[in-house]
Amino acid sequence: MLEGKELTKRFGGIAALSQVSFALPEGLIVGLIGPNGAGKTTLFNSIAGAFKPSSGQVIFKGKEITGLSTDRICRRGIARTFQVTRPFDEMTCLENVGVAVINRARPVSSPWRDAAYETLRFVGLGNQADLEAKRLNLIEKKRLEMARALATEPSLLMLDEVLGGLNSREIGEAVDLIRKLRDEWGLTVFWIEHVMGAIMSTAQRIIVLDQGKKLMEGTPEEVAEDRRVIHAYLGE
Amino acid sequence: MSYKRFYVILFLASGLFCLLPLVLDLYRLHVVIVSLFYVMMAASWNLIAGYTGQVSFAHAAFAGIGAYTSGILTVKAGMTSWLGVATGTLTAGVTGLGVGFLCLRMGGIYLSLTTLGFSEILRIIITNEYDITRGTMGLQIPPMIAPYSKAVHFFILLAGTLLTLIVVYKIIHSNMGLNFRAVQNDERAARSLGVNVIRVRVLAFAVSSALAGLAGAIYGHYLMLITPEIPSLDLQFFVLSMAVIGGLGSFAGPIIGSFALTILSEYIRAYGEYHVLVFGLVALAMARFAPQGIMGLARQFMPASGVRQ
Numbered sequence: 001m002l003e004g005k006e007l008t009k010r011f012g013g014i015a016a017l018s019q020v021s022f023a024l025p026e027g028l029i030v031g032l033i034g035p036n037g038a039g040k041t042t043l044f045n046s047i048a049g050a051f052k053p054s055s056g057q058v059i060f061k062g063k064e065i066t067g068l069s070t071d072r073i074c075r076r077g078i079a080r081t082f083q084v085t086r087p088f089d090e091m092t093c094l095e096n097v098g099v100a101v102i103n104r105a106r107p108v109s110s111p112w113r114d115a116a117y118e119t120l121r122f123v124g125l126g127n128q129a130d131l132e133a134k135r136l137n138l139i140e141k142k143r144l145e146m147a148r149a150l151a152t153e154p155s156l157l158m159l160d161e162v163l164g165g166l167n168s169r170e171i172g173e174a175v176d177l178i179r180k181l182r183d184e185w186g187l188t189v190f191w192i193e194h195v196m197g198a199i200m201s202t203a204q205r206i207i208v209l210d211q212g213k214k215l216m217e218g219t220p221e222e223v224a225e226d227r228r229v230i231h232a233y234l235g236e
Numbered sequence: 237m238s239y240k241r242f243y244v245i246l247f248l249a250s251g252l253f254c255l256l257p258l259v260l261d262l263y264r265l266h267v268v269i270v271s272l273f274y275v276m277m278a279a280s281w282n283l284i285a286g287y288t289g290q291v292s293f294a295h296a297a298f299a300g301i302g303a304y305t306s307g308i309l310t311v312k313a314g315m316t317s318w319l320g321v322a323t324g325t326l327t328a329g330v331t332g333l334g335v336g337f338l339c340l341r342m343g344g345i346y347l348s349l350t351t352l353g354f355s356e357i358l359r360i361i362i363t364n365e366y367d368i369t370r371g372t373m374g375l376q377i378p379p380m381i382a383p384y385s386k387a388v389h390f391f392i393l394l395a396g397t398l399l400t401l402i403v404v405y406k407i408i409h410s411n412m413g414l415n416f417r418a419v420q421n422d423e424r425a426a427r428s429l430g431v432n433v434i435r436v437r438v439l440a441f442a443v444s445s446a447l448a449g450l451a452g453a454i455y456g457h458y459l460m461l462i463t464p465e466i467p468s469l470d471l472q473f474f475v476l477s478m479a480v481i482g483g484l485g486s487f488a489g490p491i492i493g494s495f496a497l498t499i500l501s502e503y504i505r506a507y508g509e510y511h512v513l514v515f516g517l518v519a520l521a522m523a524r525f526a527p528q529g530i531m532g533l534a535r536q537f538m539p540a541s542g543v544r545q
């Protein structure tokens with residue numbers, strides 16, 4: 001469904017991403033892990049068009065999307081959340097999600113408010129619909145971020161550390177939600193996460209990045225046992 | 237504010253305004269007409285500056301394009317004023333589309349600088365093309381409806397103001413308005429949700445420019461003399477002050493600001509041409525200490541009274 005071919009991204013002299021290749025099969029949850037600064041968010045940015053990769057290709061549903069603008073990539077069916085949430089502060093939650101609804105590739109026939117409200121309810125923000133986004137707490141902001149991404153009607157959802165700062169009950173809820181997206185909505189999920197327990201038990205495949213390079217890829221079991229991965233996380 | 241309430245208030249207010257020619261002397265009527273022109277200007281500038289966060293300094297220039305297009309077509313080509321105004325509006329809109337397309341990719345300070353440059357270039361052309369524009373002497377043009385009557389022109393400007401306010405209201409409450417606010421709040425997040433930011437900005441800029449063109453064209457025919465003072469930076473900063481002092485990004489703000497500053501400037505006119513400077517300073521202070529203008533202050537001190545949009 002999504003394929004990266006030798007993706008490289010340099011900032012000045014430093015290669016935040018070098019020669020990373022991968023392929024995401026449709027309908028799976030694929031985890032992306034790696035130590036801080038490994039290049040995970042940079043990989044998301046390169047896929048989503050936040051910037052153009054220095055070299056390499058991104059192929060989505062058989063078509064090359066490298067270097068397309070973010071909004072066009074979104075309308076092709078890739079949605080992402082931001083590691084540091086970026087709500088539209090001065091707008092209500094309903095309006096936040098409404099922006100995603102009105103810019104869908106397939107325009108809605110029903111009023112956008114209905115569709116936006118449905119999505120808010122799905123992530124558990126039904127009661128906050130008319131609240132300005134800046135009044136939400138961190139957890140609610142993460143949910144709003146998720147609702148907006150979902151409201152674009154993606155076929156691929158990229159989540160950047162949605163569990164950070166959540167307690168164990170909230171983590172459980174969020175993981176259930178993500179499973180539901182795969183099992184009931186048929187989404188493919190590409191998921192960056194530092195909460196190892198959650199991602200190891202949910203994802204079907206894991207890709208590991210370290211210092212901009214792909215260290216390995218495999219099932220959670222394979223990754224957990226790999227000496228290179230343990231080494232990368234524990235350092236020298 | 238709901239649609240229904242908006243239209244009720246708008247038509248009640250304009251009903252009251254319709255009585256003004258009966259009670260005001262010609263001088264006071266003139267002041268109201270000038271205020272209406274500024275309402276058109278400030279409300280349409282608010283559409284881009286207040287709702288998409290792009291500070292353009294070319295708004296007066298677009299009014300100038302409207303005024304000179306209509307003026308020249310009526311004088312040199314014998315067009316009727318109505319057709320002239322329509323052509324002027326369109327020309328300003330199309331020029332806005334072009335300028336927008338060229339410089340909105342840059343955004344921020346670059347947009348401000350390019351629009352500043354554009355408006356200076358336009359002023360220089362108008363001043364120097366004496367044969368066509370009569371330079372700083374000004375071009376005499378026919379009124380909207382002859383024989384000239386101030387009351388009739390008052391109604392025409394009132395209609396133009398209503399049209400402008402309705403267009404602005406409809407846009408900010410449409411899907412486009414939602415996109416405007418998203419872009420202003422967080423451009424990157426907006427892009428990631430499928431908003432074509434450049435298109436949103438160019439569209440806003442073009443509509444706003446067309447409305448400025450309409451204002452300038454009608455105003456020109458009211459004055460029956462158009463000079464480079466319409467597309468001047470003086471006028472630009474006057475409009476800016478009105479929108480900022482009234483309240484950027486609120487619907488009523490620019491309306492209040494326009495009336496307040498036009499009437500005020502009549503009173504202090506006696507003290508020389510410094511009033512634009514004074515307003516500029518007040519606007520700066522407001523932008524720093526009360527960025528939501530008079531409307532923001534009203535909201536702060538009368539939270540219960542439902543002063544919102």
Ligand SMILES: Nc1ncnc2c1ncn2[C@@H]1O[C@H](COP(=O)(O)OP(=O)(O)OP(=O)(O)O)[C@@H](O)[C@H]1O
Pocket residue numbers: 011016034035036037038039040041042043083
């Ligand atoms: N816009 C940028 N300009 C310059 N350097 C950048 C930029 N974005 C990322 N980097 C650098 O690229 C490297 C990878 O950063 P990235 O954010 O992709 O890491 P990450 O794996 O997401 O880390 P974390 O787990 O901390 O979120 C870092 O060294 C970072 O400093």
Ligand SMILES: [Mg+2]
Pocket residue numbers: 040041042083
């Ligand atoms: Mg990151």
